[in-house]
Amino acid sequence: MSAVDTTTTQSRSSSAVATLQYEKGRSNLSRSMARLRRHRMALVGIGLLIFVFMFVLVGTLLIPESQSTFNMPSRALQAPSAEHLFGTDVIGRDLLARVVYGGQISLFVGVTAVIVQMFVGTVIGLLSGYLGGVIDSVLMRFAEAMLSIPQLFLALIALRIFSDPTEFPDFTFMGRQYSATMIVIVFVIGLTSWMRVSRIVRSVVLSVKEQEYITSAKSIGAGNWRIVLRHVLPNCFAPIMVSATLGVGSAILLEAYLGFLGLGVRNPTPTWGNIMGDANSYINQWYYWFFPAVFIMLTTLGINFLGDGLRDAFDPRSLR
């Protein structure tokens, strides 16, 4: 890393052409990434995330999916042993398999919910900031209205409305059966958490809108679409990346809370949250709730470390 730095600095001082190449070769993004690589906490975060991801991936390859739903009440609530490393749950399902396959769903829900959230938040933020006027005040009042209700309450209500099993039956994908609540929960989490993103995007748009290059783009006849997509949106990249990263953490936590209250993704699909929800009545059996909770914690911890690192890396004022 430092070797690359010194060579580029040397070539920078040698000639003007090299300076140009230096600026070209090291864009804002790559400089930010270099800062990220020096951020110790971010590296720990990436390490944690790789660990969780590998656990789920290797687990998926080693343990067949049927293990996570196969129940045998005669072996219910066994403490961890060589045979069942994480023990068994109340109807004798292997908890290791359930944590692995629940992890798939929790991570999937976390990431896709954030994609929905970022998409909606960015579109609303762009519209609101760029168009201004009545549209701006209507959209921002709406965002304010949604912010004044606890997200858990909103998500609970939305989840109940859209999780009618007759309208959204279980579906089969690649030979496995999933509960449709899994897809519903992605949209519920995404659509109840876009408000902060749209505010951030809006504020970036407002500050960029008055810049001279926007005026010059307008004067050469660029359309609104082109201006927004080519000149305004790239400026939102850094704040969107930071809030998307942190958003995955809060989406996974929200899914866990909903599952814990028994109102999240329904059986047969396991998630870290609904395993915890089942385990709530079996506090004495520590292994039942301990392992899914540890994985929720490791994931959110990794994401928070990484998000913090990204924030420092994208912030040009940051010293580290």
Added chain:
Amino acid sequence: MTTYIIRRLLQAIPLLFIISFVLFALTNSLGDPLAVFAESRQRPTAEAREEMRRRLGLDRPLLEQYVVWLIGNDWMLVDVQGDGTVMEPGTRQGVLRGDLGISFVTRRPAWTRIEERLPNTLTLMIPAYTITLILAVGIGVYSSVRQYTFVDNLITGASFFFYSMPIFFIALMTIYIFGVQFTRWGLPALPIGGTGDGSIGDLIVHMFMPIFCLVAIQLAAYVRFVRSSMLEVLGQDYIRTAHAKGLSEGRVVSRHALKNASLPLVTLVGLDLPFLLAGAVVTESIFAWPGMGRLFIESFERADIPVMMAILMLLCVMVVVFQILTDIVYTWFDPRIRY
């Protein structure tokens, strides 16, 4: 200043109307509230249920139901039989006249449900929040003054750790250690749920674990916040000037730094305070604490629309009020701000 407050209040009114309509539409699509009665022991006949539906106005279009919810129906006639034979005047006064409706489940005013639960939630949330704030300012300031020392790194690491922890994990672990294992080891164990037998001493014993969990979770976020806003202020020129004038370290930190760093904290507290009324859904359900969070879940599960609307609207009004209050307090803390 007065015109500013009046303008803010006027802006808040349409906002509250929008929120209330959206919430009304959402809560009303949760399912049939009368389904609860179909499962009860004294199952009403289908006719009786239809009559109840008409009396409650649930057969009317959503917009009309919303208007009735807002301004009541004592000025119009309700067609009880559904065929225009028996017309009774309505009995509801509407939210705008302070009538939050009758709970579908308990048949008592929705407000009495809240009155029963709100004190429970506040006995939990106010001490927890106060302890959090005091500790957060103490730890945050200490950590910022000793930036990048071992203790600071330890505090930062710990606050990240707790910040990422789902509250049910802490709650289940404290129950497992102090409730379950202490009993096994023959140590005096803490009770694991409920509010006790009604005596103050027992209540306090029951409050230990939930408050510990709430503080542990909230503290992490607040410590990080206090630390970062202190660090920002400590880098300012006037802090160097204060040092240069020969002021003591303690005086610089308390009078010059903390006072300025507390401005963003005021905003955060102002935005968080109203949500204390909502209670802590997960904590309350783990510790079987009969507070507002539990009340919301209970009414949610039985589609008790009036109680849910009452809780949600109480929250929204408080959020709006506290936003305005925060702005007013702000001018008091920072004389540079004028409206």
